[in-house]
Amino acid sequence: MPYVDGFVVPVPKAKLDAYKELARKARDVWMEYGATGFVECIGDDVPHGELTSFPRAVQLKDDEVVAFSWILYESRASRDAVNAKVMADPRMKPDPDGMPFDGKRMIFGGFIPFLDP
Numbered sequence: 001m002p003y004v005d006g007f008v009v010p011v012p013k014a015k016l017d018a019y020k021e022l023a024r025k026a027r028d029v030w031m032e033y034g035a036t037g038f039v040e041c042i043g044d045d046v047p048h049g050e051l052t053s054f055p056r057a058v059q060l061k062d063d064e065v066v067a068f069s070w071i072l073y074e075s076r077a078s079r080d081a082v083n084a085k086v087m088a089d090p091r092m093k094p095d096p097d098g099m100p101f102d103g104k105r106m107i108f109g110g111f112i113p114f115l116d117p
Helices: 013-032 076-088
Strands: 003-012 037-042 064-073 107-111
Touching (some): 003 013, 003 076, 013 037, 013 076
Antiparallel strands (some): 003 064, 003 107, 037 064
């Protein structure tokens, strides 16, 4: 059964290019180890809701944008195996200058799809 990891992160506008570079590198590594899809999106029409919203969920600041991404796998077991390999890969070691987003405000989780195209 397919499996999806989803992520929502706040990215400082000044670090958007660095974030995109990291995302491209991450996509290549995840796909190399068996992910079946990898999508990265930058918020374009992401309103600040009165009660809940993407901006509220990540405590978005004025100088940040919301990034929304997901990774597809063949199964939960495949996801666990792929992620173990990715985390052990030296290409994914944290940059000494720090990450181009605030990981403490990242929202993430694994999901079982029940409807797709």
